[in-house]
Amino acid sequence: MTLVEPKKREVFGEEPRSRMTAQDHNSAPKKQMTAKDAVNNIQNISKRIREYSVMIRDTTKTLRESGAIPELIDAVREISSVVRDTAKDIHQTATELKESGATGEIARSIEETSKAAQDTIQTVRETAKQIGEAAPETTKAVRAGAERVKVESAHAAETIKQGVERVKQTVKDKVENV
Numbered sequence: 001m002t003l004v005e006p007k008k009r010e011v012f013g014e015e016p017r018s019r020m021t022a023q024d025h026n027s028a029p030k031k032q033m034t035a036k037d038a039v040n041n042i043q044n045i046s047k048r049i050r051e052y053s054v055m056i057r058d059t060t061k062t063l064r065e066s067g068a069i070p071e072l073i074d075a076v077r078e079i080s081s082v083v084r085d086t087a088k089d090i091h092q093t094a095t096e097l098k099e100s101g102a103t104g105e106i107a108r109s110i111e112e113t114s115k116a117a118q119d120t121i122q123t124v125r126e127t128a129k130q131i132g133e134a135a136p137e138t139t140k141a142v143r144a145g146a147e148r149v150k151v152e153s154a155h156a157a158e159t160i161k162q163g164v165e166r167v168k169q170t171v172k173d174k175v176e177n178v
Contacts, residue, residue, distance in 0.1 A: 094174045103171040110164040114157055121153040 033041075063069055097103050128146035 098175050107167050110167060114160040117153060117157045117160060124149050
């Protein structure tokens with residue numbers, strides 16, 4: 001396999017090679033390579049090596065003269081500096097959060113909100129029961145509304161619980177990384 005694309009091979013005097021399938025390979029007559037063929041192959045390979053060497057020298061010279069390499073190095077140096085500074089900022093913020101106790105306070109607030117939501121659900125249940133006893137005519141409408149509140153409140157409570165768990169895990173991860 002050569003490094004030059006098939007179209008460019010013609011410039012170097014090579015014929016583009018066709019791909020042989022396994023079937024073509026098996027059905028094609030096998031030709032023994034003669035010493036002359038081996039010498040020609042070696043000469044062609046040597047010629048291609050010299051051509052590629054020239055191309056590599058030209059490419060290296062062009063890269064060096066264009067200033068592309070120092071420009072690339074400067075860009076890499078700049079981005080590595082930005083990444084380093086960002087990592088330091090993240091570390092400092094995580095340390096401040098850990099020391100301030102804000103994450104624990106947030107988690108406690110979320111748990112209190114979850115408990116309040118559960119208390120609200122219980123109050124709604126009790127209210128619906130009292131309304132059903134006091135006014136049997138409107139019981140169906142109130143039950144439907146209470147059921148909807150129950151379902152939505154349960155969903156909200158579950159969402160809050162999941163949020164608490166995510167916050168706890170995030171805080172735990174941040175604290176462990178500090």
